[in-house]
Amino acid sequence: PAADGTYTVTLFPGDGIGPEISESVKTIFAAAEVPVKWETHIIDVQAVKPGDDLVSKDALDSVRRNGFGLKGPMATPIGKGHRSLNLTLRKELGLYANVRPCVSMPGVDTLYKDVDVVTVRENTEGEYSGLEHIVYPGVVESLKVITRDASIRVCEYAFQYAKNNNRKKVTAVHKASVMKMSDGLFLECAQEVAERHKDEDIEFQTLLIDNAASFLVSNPSLIDVMVMPNLYGDIISDLCAGLIGGLGLTPSGNMGEGCMLAEAVHGTAPDIVGQNRANPTALLMSALMMLRHMDLHDKAQLIEKSVHKVLRDGKVRTGDIGGSSTCTEYTDAIMREMDALR
Amino acid sequence: PAADGTYTVTLFPGDGIGPEISESVKTIFAAAEVPVKWETHIIDVQAVKPGDDLVSKDALDSVRRNGFGLKGPMATPIGKGHRSLNLTLRKELGLYANVRPCVSMPGVDTLYKDVDVVTVRENTEGEYSGLEHIVYPGVVESLKVITRDASIRVCEYAFQYAKNNNRKKVTAVHKASVMKMSDGLFLECAQEVAERHKDEDIEFQTLLIDNAASFLVSNPSLIDVMVMPNLYGDIISDLCAGLIGGLGLTPSGNMGEGCMLAEAVHGTAPDIVGQNRANPTALLMSALMMLRHMDLHDKAQLIEKSVHKVLRDGKVRTGDIGGSSTCTEYTDAIMREMDALR
Ligand SMILES: CC(C)[C@H](C(=O)O)[C@@H](O)C(=O)O
Ligand SMILES: CC(C)[C@H](C(=O)O)[C@@H](O)C(=O)O
Numbered sequence: 001p002a003a004d005g006t007y008t009v010t011l012f013p014g015d016g017i018g019p020e021i022s023e024s025v026k027t028i029f030a031a032a033e034v035p036v037k038w039e040t041h042i043i044d045v046q047a048v049k050p051g052d053d054l055v056s057k058d059a060l061d062s063v064r065r066n067g068f069g070l071k072g073p074m075a076t077p078i079g080k081g082h083r084s085l086n087l088t089l090r091k092e093l094g095l096y097a098n099v100r101p102c103v104s105m106p107g108v109d110t111l112y113k114d115v116d117v118v119t120v121r122e123n124t125e126g127e128y129s130g131l132e133h134i135v136y137p138g139v140v141e142s143l144k145v146i147t148r149d150a151s152i153r154v155c156e157y158a159f160q161y162a163k164n165n166n167r168k169k170v171t172a173v174h175k176a177s178v179m180k181m182s183d184g185l186f187l188e189c190a191q192e193v194a195e196r197h198k199d200e201d202i203e204f205q206t207l208l209i210d211n212a213a214s215f216l217v218s219n220p221s222l223i224d225v226m227v228m229p230n231l232y233g234d235i236i237s238d239l240c241a242g243l244i245g246g247l248g249l250t251p252s253g254n255m256g257e258g259c260m261l262a263e264a265v266h267g268t269a270p271d272i273v274g275q276n277r278a279n280p281t282a283l284l285m286s287a288l289m290m291l292r293h294m295d296l297h298d299k300a301q302l303i304e305k306s307v308h309k310v311l312r313d314g315k316v317r318t319g320d321i322g323g324s325s326t327c328t329e330y331t332d333a334i335m336r337e338m339d340a341l342r
Numbered sequence: 343p344a345a346d347g348t349y350t351v352t353l354f355p356g357d358g359i360g361p362e363i364s365e366s367v368k369t370i371f372a373a374a375e376v377p378v379k380w381e382t383h384i385i386d387v388q389a390v391k392p393g394d395d396l397v398s399k400d401a402l403d404s405v406r407r408n409g410f411g412l413k414g415p416m417a418t419p420i421g422k423g424h425r426s427l428n429l430t431l432r433k434e435l436g437l438y439a440n441v442r443p444c445v446s447m448p449g450v451d452t453l454y455k456d457v458d459v460v461t462v463r464e465n466t467e468g469e470y471s472g473l474e475h476i477v478y479p480g481v482v483e484s485l486k487v488i489t490r491d492a493s494i495r496v497c498e499y500a501f502q503y504a505k506n507n508n509r510k511k512v513t514a515v516h517k518a519s520v521m522k523m524s525d526g527l528f529l530e531c532a533q534e535v536a537e538r539h540k541d542e543d544i545e546f547q548t549l550l551i552d553n554a555a556s557f558l559v560s561n562p563s564l565i566d567v568m569v570m571p572n573l574y575g576d577i578i579s580d581l582c583a584g585l586i587g588g589l590g591l592t593p594s595g596n597m598g599e600g601c602m603l604a605e606a607v608h609g610t611a612p613d614i615v616g617q618n619r620a621n622p623t624a625l626l627m628s629a630l631m632m633l634r635h636m637d638l639h640d641k642a643q644l645i646e647k648s649v650h651k652v653l654r655d656g657k658v659r660t661g662d663i664g665g666s667s668t669c670t671e672y673t674d675a676i677m678r679e680m681d682a683l684r
Contacts, residue, residue, distance in 0.1 A: 076519060084519060110560075111453040127486070132523035138490030142524040144469070148480030175573070177418060177426060181474035182484040210580035217559055217584035218452075231517070235577060238552035242559035 001035070007294055010062040011038045014072025015045065016268025017278035022072050024280035024331040025287050031335045034291065034299045039066065045075055045085065054088045063093055063259055068294070070287055071263040086263075087130075090123050095254035095261055096150060097157040098123040098233060099289070102240035102250055105281075106312035108321055112243045117216070118167070118225045119240055120158040121233020122186075123254060125150050128230045146182040146229060151189035157255060158227035159197045169203040170194065173212045173228035173236065186229055212236060216243070237265075248320045251285035253293070260293050262286035272319075276326040279318040281307065306337035343377070349636055352404040353380045356414025357387065358610025359620035364414050366622035366673040367629050373677045376633065376641045381408065387417055387427060396430045405435055405601055410636070412629055413605040428605075429472075432465050437596035437603055438492060439499040440465040440575060441631070444582035444592050447623075448654035450663055454585045459558070460509070460567045461582055462500040463575020464528075465596060467492050470572045488524040488571060493531035499597060500569035501539045511545040512536065515554045515570035515578065528571055554578060558585070583607075590662045593627035595635070602635050604628035614661075618668040621660040623649065648679035 001007045013022040029036055041059040048054055063069040076084040089095065098121040104114055131143035155172065162170050172190035176183040187206060194204035207215070209232050215222050216239055228236065241250040247266035254261040264283040272278060284307065291300040310316055316333040317323030325333075343349045355364040371378055383401040390396055405411040418426040431437065440463040446456055473485035497514065504512050514532035518525040529548060536546035549557070551574050557564050558581055570578065583592040589608035596603040606625040614620060626649065633642040652658055658675040659665030667675075 087520070127517075128520055132521065134523065135487075138527075140488045140524045140527045142486040142488070142521050144484040144486060145477075146482045146484070175469075175576075178429070178470055178573075179474065179484050181476065182482045185480075185482045210576045213555070213577045213581035214584035214589065217581055218588060231520075232577075234517075234552045235555045235574075239555035239559055239581065242556035246556065246560060 001294070004035075006035045006037055007068060008037045008039055008066045009290070010059070010066050010069040011040045012043055012059070012069065012071040012074070013040065014043075014264075014268065015075045016073060016270050016273050018072030018074065018264075018268060020274075020276065020278045020327055021264065021280035021283045022070075024327055025070070025284050027331055028284060028303060028334055028338075029287070032299055032303055032338055034296065043074065043085065054085050055092065060089075060092050063261060067259045068290055069093075069259065069261040070283070070290060071261060072283060073264050073266055073268045075268050087128060089261060090254060093254075093256050093259055093261060095123050095256040095259075097121070097154045097255040098237075099161060099253045099255065100233075100237040100240065100250060100265070101289075102237075102244045104244050105249055106308050107314045107317075108245045108249065108311060110243065110245050112220060115220050115240070115243045117220055117223045117240050117243075118161070118165075119233055119237040120154060120161060120225060120227040121237060122150055122154040122228065122230045123233075124230070126230030144179070144182055144229075146185050148185060148189055151186045151229075152193060155190045155193040155227050156196075158225055159193055159200070159202065162202050162225045163197070163200055167202065167225045169205060169224035171205045171207050171212070171223060171226045173207050173209050173226050173232055175209045175232075177208060183229065190227065209236075213239060216240065241265075245321060247282060248279045248318075249281050249285070251282060251289050253286060253289040260290060262290040276328055277319050278327045279320050280327055280331065302338055302341060303334070305341060306334045309337045310334055343636070346377075348377045348379055349410060350379045350381055350408045351632070352401070352408050352411040353382045354385055354401070354411065354413040354416070355382065356385075356606075356610065357417045358415060358612050358615050360414025360416065360606075360610060362616075362618065362620045362669055363606065363622035363625045364412075366669055367412070367626050369673055370626065370645060370676055370680075371629070374641055374645055374680055376638065385416065385427065396427050397434065402431075402434050405603060409601045410632055411435075411601065411603040412625070412632060413603055414625060415606050415608055415610045417610050429470060431603060432596060435596075435598050435601055435603060437465050437598040437601075439463070439496045439597040440579075441503065441595045441597065442575075442579040442582065442592060442607070443631075444579075444586045446586050447591055448650050449656045449659075450587045450591065450653060452585065452587050454562060457562050457582070457585045459562055459565045459582050459585075460503070460507075461575055461579040462496060462503060462567060462569040463579060464492055464496040464570065464572045465575075466572070468572030486521070486524055486573075488527050490527060490531055493528045493571075494535060497532045497535040497569050498538075500567055501535055501542070501544065504544050504567045505539070505542055509544065509567045511547060511566035513547045513549050513554070513565060513568045515549050515551050515568050515574055517551045517574075519550060525571065532569065551578075555581060558582065579607075587663060589624060590621045590660075591623050591627070593624060593631050595628060595631040602632060604632040618670055619661050620669045621662045622669055622673065644680055644683060645676070647683060648676045651679045652676050
């Protein structure tokens with residue numbers, strides 16, 4: 001932070017409902033007197049020509065300099081010439097671990113009660129290598145790349161996360177029974193890291209990806225923190241989001257060397273853009289992960305409590321979770337709770 | 343079938359609880375007077391030396407000749423020298439499509455009601471190519487192979503299945519947003535096959551694998567028949583099994599050119615071997631898929647109704663689904679119901 005304790009955060013409002021929910025987060029942060037200044041960068045995907053960089057050097061430098069970024073949903077440009085914007089950011093900023101906690105929200109009606117699971121996802125390689133080619137007409141190969149460095153790093157992160165957050169168990173998810181060498185390497189690294197942490201009272205477990213999917217739907221309480229290769233993390237984190245009511249509620253944080261990018265992982269919701277109907281919860285919760293990373297625990301706590309109170313009361317909620325309130329009404333309700341709590 | 347209408351089925355009882363549940367299926371089939379003779383092949387995985395074929399030519403020829411096989415759970419030999427037995431069978435017998443219907447069972451208490459989804463899984467390639475190598479110490483590559491031939495074939499199977507079973511929708515599941523070429527090819531093939539079937543009143547939809555995982559847990563009724571590459575099918579079919587109470591209840595059929603291998607996909611349950619506590623339902627349901635494939639619909643119907651009746655009554659059920667009956671008691675109860683129905 002600056003000498004006066006203020007953090008500067010690079011804000012990518014994103015497309016679709018992105019600007020609306022970003023506005024909500026800014027408003028709530030201001031009301032909570034969070035010592036954060038925003039440096040806003042608009043990424044205009046439509047304006048980018050094939051071959052151009054999706055994200056300007058300026059924008060990337062801003063995150064690197066500030067150490068913190070917050071990102072709304074962004075549309076991926078269609079067409080084979082482009083990588084998605086999310087992947088570009090992960091790559092350029094070296095965001096090696098993606099953390100997605102899924103915790104049941106009070107008052108949100110779902111089949112599952114008391115879900116509390118965290119997916120830690122390797123975020124730079126695996127099936128997302130981008131290496132693909134046509135071997136022969138009608139025959140395509142995609143490379144999955146697993147490295148010792150990235151595997152150790154993400155597993156180490158998972159154990160650190162578990163330790164810092166008082167979690168009891170880390171489960172490494174894999175399919176080493178079939179991908180004996182690639183997932184085998186990941187599994188080996190997980191075991192090695194577990195060995196390093198064996199005095200920390202964190203249980204270590206391994207689980208096949210298919211079994212993990214089955215356990216998570218039939219008995220999520222068997223699971224605590226999970227760590228896994230990239231694509232598995234993509235699938236499992238969305239599955240977990242489904243357990244607690246969807247991507248509109250779940251936060252995501254991408255961890256890099258010296259920087260963190262928090263993000264809403266839901267879509268741009270083109271059907272409701274500009275109608276003041278978006279749910280800002282996922283972006284707000286992601287921003288709270290960032291605050292905790294800044295050690296601004298009191299502010300994070302105050303805002304989170306207020307969100308929970310509003311959701312528990314159930315009078316003010318957005319359409320995606322069965323209400324009919326506007327984004328503004330929901331934002332205002334959270335601010336009223338904050339006032340009441342102070 | 344033979345001139346007298348009898349089918350011969352190659353039976354692999356499998357390991358662990360395999361023999362017990364196979365006995366149950368044989369007993370029920372005999373009582374139902376199903377015109378099936380068994381040709382039993384014991385695959386002794388422990389006895390196979392590294393480098394040897396896991397499945398004898400004899401056993402493979404038996405399935406090829408008979409056109410039908412039924413397989414209990416089998417342990418995969420540990421060690422890098424071996425492919426799993428399941429993979430060997432799929433490869434050797436050209437079992438190109440794996441079909442796993444997940445339908446809520448009466449009386450089995452789960453969070454979800456009225457689940458009715460089918461996973462059709464490409465069964466020969468994708469992430470299961472077995473092609474992996476070390477590029478450099480600590481760097482491993484695994485090849486995912488997607489071909490036009492296999493993709494067209496499995497998608498065609500999915501549409502045929504949908505048509506024959508009066509299903510309303512086929513959803514192709516993929517991650518072509520990231521694996522633009524490999525999953526892109528799969529998606530293209532799915533679209534092409536959908537086009538061929540466009541006059542059949544079957545809706546066609548595509549869905550990203552992460553979204554599919556989320557939808558399936560939050561609203562499985564949005565999904566009907568799904569078709570997808572190998573690994574996604576592995577994960578999603580287990581997820582779906584979790585929705586209806588686990589792998590102990592879900593059938594699986596592997597379709598090949600001129601042969602079908604039905605199988606229980608749960609484990610060998612070493613903890614309860616020999617205690618008469620195993621649940622034969624998954625193997626039995628798989629065997630019923632096979633009967634329907636033989637056009638023995640009346641027999642399949644009779645047995646299925648009896649199973650449902652026993653489960654709905656709830657007095658006789660095995661430990662895995664909250665009861666305390668033995669496998670024999672459950673088997674007997676099903677036979678009593680069959681008697682009552684005839
Ligand atoms: C947009 C897409 C490339 C991305 C991914 O697959 O990683 C998204 O699904 C996510 O989970 O952040
Ligand atoms: C045993 C294993 C190789 C197999 C697979 O991954 O296909 C199993 O999980 C299955 O789903 O049939």
